[in-house]
Amino acid sequence: MTNLTKASLLVASPDQVSADVSPDASGDVVILHLKDGIYYELNEVGARIWELIQQPCSVQAVLDALLIDYDADAEQCEADLLALVDDMAGRGLIEIKDGPIP
Amino acid sequence: MLPAALRYGEAAVVLFDVLLLVGMAALFGAAVQKPVALGGWTIADKTLCASPQFEKRRAGRAHVYYGFGLTIKAPLDFPELRSEQPDESAGPCDVEVTFGTVEEHPQYLEDGDRGFWVRGEQACYALRDVGVFLVSAGRFICVEAHENATEEALRLCILGPVLGLALQQRGFLTLHASAVSIQGAAVAFLGGHGWGKSTMAALLQARGYPVISDDLMALEPDSNRVVPSFPQLKLWPDAAGALGHTSQELPRVHPDVDKRALRLIEGFVCEPSPLRRLYLLAVGETTAIETIPPAQVFEELMRHWYGSRFGPALLKSLDLRGHFLRVSNLASTVGLRRLQRPATLLDDLVLGETIEKAILEDLES
Numbered sequence: 136m137t138n139l140t141k142a143s144l145l146v147a148s149p150d151q152v153s154a155d156v157s158p159d160a161s162g163d164v165v166i167l168h169l170k171d172g173i174y175y176e177l178n179e180v181g182a183r184i185w186e187l188i189q190q191p192c193s194v195q196a197v198l199d200a201l202l203i204d205y206d207a208d209a210e211q212c213e214a215d216l217l218a219l220v221d222d223m224a225g226r227g228l229i230e231i232k233d234g235p236i237p
Numbered sequence: 238m239l240p241a242a243l244r245y246g247e248a249a250v251v252l253f254d255v256l257l258l259v260g261m262a263a264l265f266g267a268a269v270q271k272p273v274a275l276g277g278w279t280i281a282d283k284t285l286c287a288s289p290q291f292e293k294r295r296a297g298r299a300h301v302y303y304g305f306g307l308t309i310k311a312p313l314d315f316p317e318l319r320s321e322q323p324d325e326s327a328g329p330c331d332v333e334v335t336f337g338t339v340e341e342h343p344q345y346l347e348d349g350d351r352g353f354w355v356r357g358e359q360a361c362y363a364l365r366d367v368g369v370f371l372v373s374a375g376r377f378i379c380v381e382a383h384e385n386a387t388e389e390a391l392r393l394c395i396l397g398p399v400l401g402l403a404l405q406q407r408g409f410l411t412l413h414a415s416a417v418s419i420q421g422a423a424v425a426f427l428g429g430h431g432w433g434k435s436t437m438a439a440l441l442q443a444r445g446y447p448v449i450s451d452d453l454m455a456l457e458p459d460s461n462r463v464v465p466s467f468p469q470l471k472l473w474p475d476a477a478g479a480l481g482h483t484s485q486e487l488p489r490v491h492p493d494v495d496k497r498a499l500r501l502i503e504g505f506v507c508e509p510s511p512l513r514r515l516y517l518l519a520v521g522e523t524t525a526i527e528t529i530p531p532a533q534v535f536e537e538l539m540r541h542w543y544g545s546r547f548g549p550a551l552l553k554s555l556d557l558r559g560h561f562l563r564v565s566n567l568a569s570t571v572g573l574r575r576l577q578r579p580a581t582l583l584d585d586l587v588l589g590e591t592i593e594k595a596i597l598e599d600l601e602s
Binding site: 152154155156157158160163165167169172174176 | 530531532534535536549552553557558561562565566568569570572
C-alpha cells in the first residue's frame, strides 16, 4: 500500500456501493462491500467525507473541507482523519493513491 | 450544528467514530440456512415423470391461474388462486408449472429439511418429503414431487418459496410481509414466522381494508407498487376464531399443519397498489408506532427480504449492487416504522379499532 500522506489521493473503491437511506437525504449513509457482504453505517461526519471522496480527492482537501464545515482542532482533525482513512482502506472501502508530486 | 457526540472539545470523543460498525453483521451471515451449491446440472427432461401419482395430471389439460400479476399455467388445482379463462390468443403464460425430474437435487442440511442451490438463471429448492422444485428464468417451474407428497403440501411450497424464487428472477423485490389497502395505497406488515403478519391483515380486512398479500409480498421490478398476490390468508385457529370463523369451516393449509386457509371472496385487491408505509411488527405493553433510524431500516429490510430464507447463495447470485440500491431506495422513500401492539391481539376486540386508529393517525403524520 502506498504511504498515507496529506498529498495522498483518496477515492471510493469500485468494490462497494453506497446510498443515503434517510428520508430527507440528511446523511445516513450505508455502504455495502460487494465482495465480503459487510455493510457499514456512516455518521454525519463520515457521510460528509464519503461525499467528498466520490471523486478522487486529496487528504489535504478533505481536511480543509472538514475544517470549514466543523469547528474542530486542526491537529486532532488530521489525526482522526488519517486513522479513519487507514481503517476504511483496510476494509477495502476506499483506495489510497499517491498524490501529485508537490 | 454538530450532533452532540461529534462535537469537539468534549475531550474523549473522537470526531471520526465513523464506522459505527452497527452493520458489521455481514449480510451474507444473515442467512436462515446454509445451502449447498453443487456442480453440474441439466434442465429436467419433461418427458420423464418421477411422480407416478401425478402422471394423470400431465395428460389432462393444465389450468391457467392468476397471482402476483402473472398468469400461471399448472397441472394442479389451485383453489387459492383466481382462475383465468385460458386464452389461446394471449400467447404463452408468464409462468409454467410442469411435473418432471430434476437431475441435480440440492443437499439437505444435516439438521434441516430444506435444500437449495442457485446457478445463473436457475434456482432449485427442495423440501424433504414434499419435492424438488427447479425454477428457471422466472418462467418455468419443474416439480419433482415426492411419492408421498400431498397436493396441499405441493401447493403450499409452490405458492410460497417457489413462486418467491420466480418473482425474484423476474426482478421483483420480495419481502416477508402481508399487506392491506388503506386509502388506495398499500400498507405492509413485516415480520418473521409467527409475528402476526396474517393476523394483522385479517384484523384490518375485517375492518373493511382489502387484503393485497399475505406472507410473500412482491414489489414490481421498477416501482414501489405492490402486486396483489392471491385472495387467501393463512390463519391459526385462534385467529380465525377471533375473527368470527369456525376452524371447522376453513380448510387446513396442510394436513400436518393446523393453520387454516381463509379464502376471500371479497375484500381483496386485484390491481397493483403504491406502497405507502412499511411496519415492522413487534409486541409490547401498548399499541404504539415509533420511528426507526434510517440505517436500521435498511438492515431490517434486508433481514426480512423474502429471499433470505434461501441463505447467502441466493444473495450472492444477485446483482448485489442493484439489490442494495433497490432496498436503499425503499428505505429512504417509503420508510419503515415499528408497530407495537399488546400480545393479546385476539382477546381484545377493541384492539382492532385501536390499531386501525394508530395506523390512520400515523399515515397522516
